[in-house]
Amino acid sequence: MENPATSMPLIEVTVISAEGLLLHRNHPLKENTFVLVRSDPFISRSTGMATHPQWNQKLVMELPPHARFLTVEVHSRSKIVGTANIPVSDFMGGFLPENYLSFLSYRLRDANGEKNGIVNLSVKVKVKEAAGRSGGAAAGWSGRTWAGVPWMAARFLIMGLP
Numbered sequence: 001m002e003n004p005a006t007s008m009p010l011i012e013v014t015v016i017s018a019e020g021l022l023l024h025r026n027h028p029l030k031e032n033t034f035v036l037v038r039s040d041p042f043i044s045r046s047t048g049m050a051t052h053p054q055w056n057q058k059l060v061m062e063l064p065p066h067a068r069f070l071t072v073e074v075h076s077r078s079k080i081v082g083t084a085n086i087p088v089s090d091f092m093g094g095f096l097p098e099n100y101l102s103f104l105s106y107r108l109r110d111a112n113g114e115k116n117g118i119v120n121l122s123v124k125v126k127v128k129e130a131a132g133r134s135g136g137a138a139a140g141w142s143g144r145t146w147a148g149v150p151w152m153a154a155r156f157l158i159m160g161l162p
Contacts, residue, residue, distance in 0.1 A: 008062040010126040013037050018053035018074050020117035029076055038071040040064045072119055082108025082116040091123040098127040
């Protein structure tokens, strides 16, 4: 059985599209593109090749507890056309409820740091239910937690306790 304390949350990244991509600063990029998403140097997923920078592909991956950014790279064949670093805090933590779907757009930068298009995606943190967990002192508590919300604060919000 999996230990909930050490398990990593799953994220569902849907890479929707990119716009304004340029190859060699003046040639619009319209074909042979794919996206690589990394949550860690050893955890990555990629979309398939697209003729237009529109993928609408869902990538499911683990998010390590130490991860502070998702790195999104748009490639044309073997060349990286643009990169964006997405802070994990943009889609996880704070007062966002579990399974919340965040739609995000980020500026891509090329290897020289120059602007090179925008990538559009959505991210959902997939919460794993804790098996066999009891509510303890909070009768009626389902055992679910909100990412980033302390247990007592979530209890007050859900149950309306003083």
